[in-house]
């Protein structure tokens with residue numbers, strides 16, 4: 571990450587996109603926050619920049635239409651729309667994505683039931699994106715398991731690791747390196763087929779978070795090495 575790195579976050583007006591925009595901007599990454607409605611994007615970006623004024627060194631978030639956000643991104647474009655808008659959004663930006671990396675963080679949850687997934691025929695949203703975009707555009711699945719609530723509370727440490735996967739190992743490593751600027755551990759978890767596991771884990775985290783049987787909410791997934799695990 572350099573001070574000139576600009577990433578795009580599409581669907582950036584939602585809780586997940588806003589949280590990611592805040593975290594990346596706080597880390598000094600410039601963010602083009604995309605929306606289907608550029609005026610909404612500008613309003614949200616203004617609010618987020620106000621929150622960031624407490625953090626010296628934070629970059630600016632610029633609100634714009636989704637397509638202009640893709641154009642502004644140096645390399646990395648994050649897709650943070652609901653699964654219902656996944657394929658349509660990708661179709662609308664496909665030609666602008668050439669030479670860039672699409673980071674897919676969409677979780678295909680069952681409509682009306684966030685405790686379970688409804689995976690597409692391709693196996694996962696990440697694989698569906700790769701199929702739709704074709705081999706020239708590199709797709710990396712990542713950032714599925716981190717809660718919007720935590721991301722938006724900048725005073726909190728991000729309480730999870732980031733699991734990333736994709737069929738291009740170099741692109742996946744680039745995304746892993748980028749997200750480490752958020753102060754998290756991040757891992758290249760192999761090919762895009764592993765997105766079936768990573769995306770699906772989110773439904774388990776959501777199930778626990780909304781369960782009254784456990785004493786927590788907004789939990790995350792973490793990889794514990796044997797010598798660091800709690801007794």
Ligand SMILES: NC(=O)c1ccc[n+]([C@@H]2O[C@H](COP(=O)([O-])OP(=O)(O)OC[C@H]3O[C@@H](n4cnc5c(N)ncnc54)[C@H](OP(=O)(O)O)[C@@H]3O)[C@@H](O)[C@H]2O)c1
Nearest residue numbers: 581583584585586605606650651652655676677714717718
């Ligand atoms: N929320 C979480 O804690 C969380 C955690 C991990 C992963 N995720 C994943 O991150 C993604 C975004 O989550 P979210 O909670 O921020 O979602 P959201 O609020 O439902 O949607 C995010 C944004 O997507 C745009 N959008 C809505 N419907 C759309 C459609 N049919 N087509 C295109 N764009 C549409 C909207 O922006 P505009 O109207 O401004 O275009 C909306 O503000 C989801 O795929 C979710 O599975 C969320």
